[in-house]
Amino acid sequence: MSRVRVHNFSISLDGFGTGDGQSFEAPFGHAGQRLHAWMFATRFWDDAGTAGVDNAFAERHEPGIGAEIMGAGKFGPPGWQDDPEWRGWWGPNPPFHTPVYVLTHRPRPPLEMDGGTTFHFVDAEPVDALAVAREAADGQDIRIGGGATMLREFLAAGLVDHLHVVQVPIVLGRGVRLWDGLEALEEQYDVEAVSSPSGVTHLTFTR
Numbered sequence: 279m280s281r282v283r284v285h286n287f288s289i290s291l292d293g294f295g296t297g298d299g300q301s302f303e304a305p306f307g308h309a310g311q312r313l314h315a316w317m318f319a320t321r322f323w324d325d326a327g328t329a330g331v332d333n334a335f336a337e338r339h340e341p342g343i344g345a346e347i348m349g350a351g352k353f354g355p356p357g358w359q360d361d362p363e364w365r366g367w368w369g370p371n372p373p374f375h376t377p378v379y380v381l382t383h384r385p386r387p388p389l390e391m392d393g394g395t396t397f398h399f400v401d402a403e404p405v406d407a408l409a410v411a412r413e414a415a416d417g418q419d420i421r422i423g424g425g426a427t428m429l430r431e432f433l434a435a436g437l438v439d440h441l442h443v444v445q446v447p448i449v450l451g452r453g454v455r456l457w458d459g460l461e462a463l464e465e466q467y468d469v470e471a472v473s474s475p476s477g478v479t480h481l482t483f484t485r
């Protein structure tokens with residue numbers, strides 16, 4: 279059976295997966311780019327980047343993925359549902375190259391992009407969205423892309439097989455939390471931690 283994976287999901291020390299005040303100008307709200315500075319410094323992101331621990335984790339994002347499921351809050355800034363022209367943050371050739379299922383209570387027709395990415399908009403419970411994505415992934419794994427709200431739903435429903443969380447040494451104080459309502463989640467997984475010289479800690483939760 280294909281697995282459900284999360285990669286490179288970055289949280290602050292106080293557990294926020296995005297900052298407060300998301301907008302078109304500030305996709306991560308007041309967090310700015312601080313949650314992903316570790317990743318932008320890697321070769322995975324930039325050919326001139328580093329090739330150490332952070333890169334080894336970051337590049338596991340791609341292989342073996344046949345579909346992604348993301349939340350409406352990742353696909354666009356608040357209110358994108360009112361803009362019929364909005365096609366995501368990523369330009370004409372988004373970096374997914376697979377079907378992508380965008381969870382929203384206001385679905386619209388699919389958007390076929392260059393490079394093999396098609397955005398499908400679905401109003402469904404996590405288990406039902408996963409069944410559709412699994413069919414499309416054709417035996418490959420399904421990535422849960424976040425943000426925090428939808429990832430929390432998938433974790434609460436017990437649907438995630440491998441979770442890679444990157445704990446970034448910043449305190450955000452406000453935003454959208456990942457862990458709320460997930461008490462004792464760790465009991466369902468083998469948990470490993472690897473600390474990187476960059477200051478982040480890579481935590482993996484594997485069934």
Ligand SMILES: NC(=O)c1ccc[n+]([C@@H]2O[C@H](COP(=O)([O-])OP(=O)(O)OC[C@H]3O[C@@H](n4cnc5c(N)ncnc54)[C@H](OP(=O)(O)O)[C@@H]3O)[C@@H](O)[C@H]2O)c1
Binds near residue numbers: 359454
């Ligand atoms: N830290 C990281 O590594 C990381 C990774 C990815 C994204 N992000 C950031 O996280 C932020 C977005 O996270 P978020 O928590 O605000 O939002 P989110 O999890 O991306 O999306 C939540 C929204 O998705 C829709 N949704 C969720 N479950 C649904 C269901 N079962 N059925 C139908 N619709 C459903 C709802 O939107 P509707 O209002 O349309 O119904 C809901 O408000 C962005 O700032 C993004 O940049 C961070």
